[in-house]
Structures are given as structure tokens and as C-alpha cells.
Amino acid sequence: MKKYADFFRVSLDELLELQSQSVETSQLQLSLFEPTDTIGELNALLMKLNKDIQTSLVEKFKEQIQQTLYNLLTPYDISDIKRNITQLKMAWFSESEERNSEPNNQKGYISLPSGHLYFQLQWNHNVLHMQLLYEDRKQLSLFENWLGECSVSYATDETIQHIDEPQKVLNILWLSPNVSYREQYQYLFTNDLLSLELHYSDPKLAWYVHNYHKLNSTQEMQQEVEVLAQ
Structure with a gap:
């Protein structure tokens, strides 16, 4: 839990409080499929660029995400x-x-x-x-x-x-x-x-x-x- 708290930059007490709370399944499923404002803004910006630049940026994002996932390995x-x-x-x-x-x-x-x-x-x-x-x-x-x-x-x-x-x-x-x-x-x-x-x-x-x-x-x-x- 301490590692999670450090990674997400929240206090340990806040994480423990969230752990004790229950979330309705329907709300959780809905939140998983609703894009955040940040993702929507990013998508809108990408759509303004030409396809070559879009492809280049997406590949860079994928590399960064994969590196982040690799860093999460123990x-x-x-x-x-x-x-x-x-x-x-x-x-x-x-x-x-x-x-x-x-x-x-x-x-x-x-x-x-x-x-x-x-x-x-x-x-x-x-x-x-x-x-x-x-x-x-x-x-x-x-x-x-x-x-x-x-x-x-x-x-x-x-x-x-x-x-x-x-x-x-x-x-x-x-x-x-x-x-x-x-x-x-x-x-x-x-x-x-x-x-x-x-x-x-x-x-x-x-x-x-x-x-x-x-x-x-x-x-x-x-x-x-x-x-x-x-």
C-alpha cells in the first residue's frame, strides 16, 4: 500500500480510506468506458495534426506507456x-x-x-x-x-x-x-x-x-x- 501511495502521489490514509469504500459495479463499469477530459482534449489536438505527425506521436506515447508498465514490474x-x-x-x-x-x-x-x-x-x-x-x-x-x-x-x-x-x-x-x-x-x-x-x-x-x-x-x-x- 505504501508503494501504491508513493506511485499515485496520495497519502497512505487516503488509500486506506478508499480501500474501505465500496463502489457500485455499474458506476465502476461506466467510469472505465467514459474518456476523461484530458483524453478528450488530447484526442482533439491529435485530430488537428496530419496523419504522419499523428502516427509519430502515438508511437512515442506507446513507447512511454510500455516503459512505464515495464517499470512497474518487480x-x-x-x-x-x-x-x-x-x-x-x-x-x-x-x-x-x-x-x-x-x-x-x-x-x-x-x-x-x-x-x-x-x-x-x-x-x-x-x-x-x-x-x-x-x-x-x-x-x-x-x-x-x-x-x-x-x-x-x-x-x-x-x-x-x-x-x-x-x-x-x-x-x-x-x-x-x-x-x-x-x-x-x-x-x-x-x-x-x-x-x-x-x-x-x-x-x-x-x-x-x-x-x-x-x-x-x-x-x-x-x-x-x-x-x-x-
Whole structure:
């Protein structure tokens, strides 16, 4: 809350007061779609300019907005990320049955000698899911040094807040060795990942998923045939 107060240049007490107030949904939706006077004035000024100047100004505005959104990302120290991942790895190989089932999330960037590395992490006691920009896929080795080779990886197109166009994103999954291959298959199936082009680092998991999914598909087809026959 203190960071929000500093960013919006308001007092902390004012923010806390706003937090305690309720806003009618209809009023909130209306306010979201009504342009402010400032935006209206800006639009009117732009319309007075020729198209080339309009385009140039809009591109500059977009760059400034994207830079502002990037600055809102949380910077992380690489040692903090390593510590969290190492703790997760220790929990996976721990004999204790008391594990934190609450999901954890980290999203932001890490400062590396080569530049800033955008990432997103989500993990619980069974799965660690990481996202990197596809162009940064070589940095995967950094995380595999801490956690070992990943279980599954796949690519998706995602909208990133500080980039104007959709980006190809590399999704990497580490699945806990505490769960069986059947449970790992169920995770992939439940999250609709089997329809994607998955790359398996674990050949046993690849074999199990292929054969188990094929078996289930055959059984479903037989059941449908039996229903039609009836």
C-alpha cells in the first residue's frame, strides 16, 4: 500500500480510506468506458495534426506507456529466486508429509550481466511452472542448474503487459518426483496441455503419457460404439 501511495502521489490514509469504500459495479463499469477530459482534449489536438505527425506521436506515447508498465514490474535479486527454488527442491525430496499446498507466484525481472530477464514463476508442492520469453530460452539452463532438467516444456503466445505485440513464450514445467506418472499425466490432462506440442525431458513420462492417453482414447471410442449399438 505504501508503494501504491508513493506511485499515485496520495497519502497512505487516503488509500486506506478508499480501500474501505465500496463502489457500485455499474458506476465502476461506466467510469472505465467514459474518456476523461484530458483524453478528450488530447484526442482533439491529435485530430488537428496530419496523419504522419499523428502516427509519430502515438508511437512515442506507446513507447512511454510500455516503459512505464515495464517499470512497474518487480525487480528480483537472482539469489532470492535461487533460494526459493532450492527450498522447493528440498521440500520435494523431504520425507516430511507436511508441505505447503498454497500456490506461490513471482513475476518481474532479474538483472543479469546480459540484461534484464523477464520471467514468471508459479509453484506449489507438486509443480513449478515458469515462463520466459522464447527469445530468452537459452537462460533456461540457469534454472536447471538449481532444479535439474525440466519435465516438460511447450510454447504459447501470450500478451505481456510491457510489450505492445503478443509474444512467443516458453513454458517450462518441473513436476515433483513425489507424484506418480499417472498423477503427472492427470495434471497435463486437467490443464488441457495434451493438445499442445509438448517436449518431454523425461522419456518415461513421455512413454506413459502417450500410451495411457492412447488407451483412454481407445476405451472412450469403444464405449461410444457400445452406446450407439444399444
